[in-house]
Amino acid sequence: MLRITLEQWRMLRMVAEHGGFNQAAEQIHKSQSSIHTAVSKIEHSLGVKVFYVEGRKTRLTEAGQMLLRRANYLLDEAQKVESVGHTLAKGVETSLRIAVDEVFAKQILYQALDNTSEKFPLLRIELFESILSGAHELVENNQADIAISPMTLASGFSEQLCRVEFVAVSSPTHPLQQYNRPLTFEDLKSFRQIVIRDSAHNKRSDSGWLEANQRWTVSHLRTSIDMICEGLGFAWLPASAITEQLKNGLLKQLPLTHNATRSSALYLVFQDSDRLGVAAKAFIEQLRYLCRSINH
Known part of the structure; x- marks a missing residue:
């Protein structure tokens, strides 16, 4: 039988996160004495000291740090079990939150959403x-x-869903189209590249060739397409997003000596399949089916 409860481990985590017993008590609305008792129970049961005082801060000992790492995993897993239980109890979920990279083919996304909504009209x-x-x-x-992302999850589920082809394009009237010869990257450097800003708030990244002397950064794929159609720059754009513009002559592929086209993988990612409801799983199956149909 376990001698330490999940609640006692949670108390330890709160003290570590907030730097003291008083601060932890304020955060979780419990008395300072009850938190002291919980931590003392852990120390007594295991025979180790988990905290020491340094100035006004309560800090973890080396043993405390090791225990907290394991306790964090235990608490996170307990929370996941509860989430799975809630999902099972609810049956069909009432809402579904989907994050999709803008380069993913819109026709596939819209069809998958529509098919899922037909099956679950209240979703x-x-x-x-x-x-x-x-x-x-x-x-x-x-x-x-659920997310459709060019990046995999370090922990969780990641499955390659499809590959996206990117094409180097500009307006037909852009100076790069007037060279009448194959273009090199050195040719591109003198002209403006249109780049789409990473929408993450924390660890942002750049993607694609970024060595142009001039660069405009925008927030949306649609803005990038419009700017390039207007002759304001060049970019590598997803082929599926510019089919009509290429067909109607608003955009023209750049005759690069190499890397005129590129491809990148998109992944289906989520944290835990057991926490997904019936509608979410139906949407995923639609995505897989439609992507297979396009790929074959």
């Missing part, structure tokens, strides 16, 4: 459109249930 869907690390971050922070 409320929140769609977060993101760039680069944005979708990944939303799932990591539990702000989205």
